Amino acid sequence: MTGVEQADGFPVPASARPAAPGPAAGGQRDGDRLDGGRPAGSRPRSMLGYLVMPRPKDAVKGLLMPFTFLLAVAAGADVTGRTxxxxxxxxxxxxxxxxxARYQWNDVRGFxxxxxxxxxxxxxxLPGPLERVRARVGASCAVAVARLAAVAVLALVLAPLAGVVWAVTAAVFGVAVVYEVLRARGTGRTATVPPPARPAVVALWIVVGAGYVVRGMTGLALAVDLGRRPALAVAAAVALWAFGVAFVTSRWVLESLAFAAADHGRLIWTARAEHAxxxxxxxxxxxxxxxDAAPADWAPLRRRTPWTAPWNLALLVAGTASAVTGVLLGAPASPEHCLVAALLGAAATAAVVLLPARRPLVLLAGAAPQLLVLALTGQPRPLAALLPWLAVMAAHLVYSSRSLSTIGLPSGRLRPLVAVPGAALARAVVGPATWEALRKERR
Known part of the structure; x- marks a missing residue:
């Protein structure tokens, strides 16, 4: 036996084939052991659903560009209807x-x-199984190429926007190339948990923040002439990059819990090098x-984690830089005002990290002196100047409360506000009879 099978003509290592789920999979109890696998009754995605929207759980990231655009508007940017x-x-x-298209490329490489x-x-x-690798990869690549072809057509048709369209496309795929190279070098080498933090792995943690710079700076640049305000551009880029690192590393550490099980409260890790x-x-x-819970339902970032954790270090940088960004967003500010904003932002961010049990109250307590100083130093829109820091901290409150099973989902209180109108819209689109059939199938 060679340990290799053929899937659509491609050799696939036996170690990479999915194992049959054990009796304890899906977070079910096996004695005193809780596994962090997929929830019972979950369904794989359809190929059509994937091709329409490759990463539904990442949809929240798409709000970053309009958010930074609106931040500039709130700070007084001169925006017209054409803008x-x-x-x-x-x-x-x-x-x-x-x-x-970028997500599809990543999924093809990691299929x-x-x-x-x-x-x-x-x-x-990208849905499996491995036996259909040629069809799955071929279909995804075809749709990704079609998406990029549509980008090219739009750049030709919308000539005034061609430069921006090509710039953001090049930036997204430039970051993607670096990411894929680092991931190929840094993963798939060991089954040790935790594995060594090799330079390629640490570089991955840093590079992931660049995508947030692309999204956020695009929105900001469409509202503000950053060429005339280099200090704002630098501060905003640092804040966005650090925020991206904090967000992604905190999400990745939750995703790692899929490889964990709890035995009498002690975490046991099981991973293979082929998982990469x-x-x-x-x-x-x-x-x-x-x-104290099944790994899939555990929210470890609700409690204090070491200062040296990448998400904490990155959050401190993001909080400091976002406070400076807010000061510079409304109008040019003196170095002294920027320094005061940086110190206050750093202190307030550190308090949020150090006091996890009271994070909402700590956030408000940290915002108050910043708002007061902004008002006393003559900021024309002090609340707008505070918004970048508030946004970073509010995002931290949300993602630090998540578990593996709730990544990408709205909080329990907000979920009905999203689900109810969404269900009503879906029912109106597909019709009552089809909607009822879909509900019965889901049950």
Whole structure:
């Protein structure tokens, strides 16, 4: 036996084939052991659903570009109706064409490893099985190429926006190339948990923030002439990059829990080199070693984690830089005012990290002196100047409350506000009879 099978003519290592789920899969109790696999009853994505929207759980990232655009508007940017239309077009190109194509490329490269992922059905990646690799990869590549062809057509048709469209496309795929090279070098080498934090893995943690710079700076640049305000451009880029690192590393450490089980509260890790998840599993060294819940339902970032954790270090940088960004957003500010904003932002961010049990109250307590200083120093729109810092901290409150099973989902209180109108719209679109049939099938 060679340990290799053929899938659509391609050799596939036996170690990469998904194993049959055991009796304890899906977070079910096996004695005193709780596994962090996929929830019982979950369904794999359809190929059509994937091709339409490759990463539904990442949809929240698409709000970053319009958010930074609106931040500039709130701070007093001179925006016309034409500017808004330009921003909407670029936003659509970026989130409906460019980024989906980039995600599809990432999923094609990770197709084999994704098939053996313990939570593969819930991650929303390119659907299997391995036996249909040629058809799946071929269809995804064809749609990705079609998306990029649509970008090229739009750039030709919308000549005034061609420069922006090509720039964001080049930026997205430039970051993607660096990411894929680093991931190929840094993963798929060891089954040790936690694996060594090799330079390529650490570089991955840093590079992931660049995509947030692309999204955020695009929105800001469409509302503000950053060429005339280099200090604002630098501060905003640092804030966005650091925020991206904090967001992604905190999400990755939650995703690593798919490889964990709890035995009498003690975490037990099971991973193979073929999973190629060292960039996730290297982060578990900063997690507590014990849990009081099934790994899939555990929210470890609700409690204090070491200062040296990448998400904490990045959040401190993001909080500091976002406070400076707010000061510079409304109007040019003196170095002294920027320094005061940086110190206050850093102190307030550190308090949010150090006092996790009271984060909402700590956030408000940290915002108050910043708002007071902004008002006393003559900021024309002090609340707008505080918004970048508030946004970073509010995002931190949300993603630090998440578990593996709730990544990408709205909070329990907000979920009905999203689900009810969404269900009503879907029912109106597909018709009552089809809607009822869909509900019965789901049950």
């Amino acid at each position: 808004v239309v330009r921003a909407l077009i670029v936003w659509g190109v970026l989130e409906l064409l460019v980024y989906p 084999v490893a994704d098939q053996s992922h313990p939570a593969g059905h819930d991650r929303g990646r 998840r060292e960039h996730l599993l290297a982060l578990v060294r900063w997690l507590p070693s014990r849990t």
